[in-house]
Amino acid sequence: MAKDSSDLAKKYIDAALKRSSRPPSKAAYARAVRLAKQAIDDLTHVSHRAESPGR
Numbered sequence: 001m002a003k004d005s006s007d008l009a010k011k012y013i014d015a016a017l018k019r020s021s022r023p024p025s026k027a028a029y030a031r032a033v034r035l036a037k038q039a040i041d042d043l044t045h046v047s048h049r050a051e052s053p054g055r
Contacts, residue, residue, distance in 0.1 A: 005041050008040050009034075009036035009040055013032045017029075
């Protein structure tokens with residue numbers, strides 16, 4: 001799932017940047033991808049916990 005969430009994060013950030021007139025710095029892009037990946041991982045984890053029986 002780690003590679004999948006990285007790809008999803010990059011696709012999300014790239015799509016968001018298409019609306020921007022100026023590209024971000026490499027550091028800002030890397031930070032945005034890292035944060036988006038973490039958010040995707042967190043949401044995936046929460047959804048799996050919600051689906052598991054006994055909770």
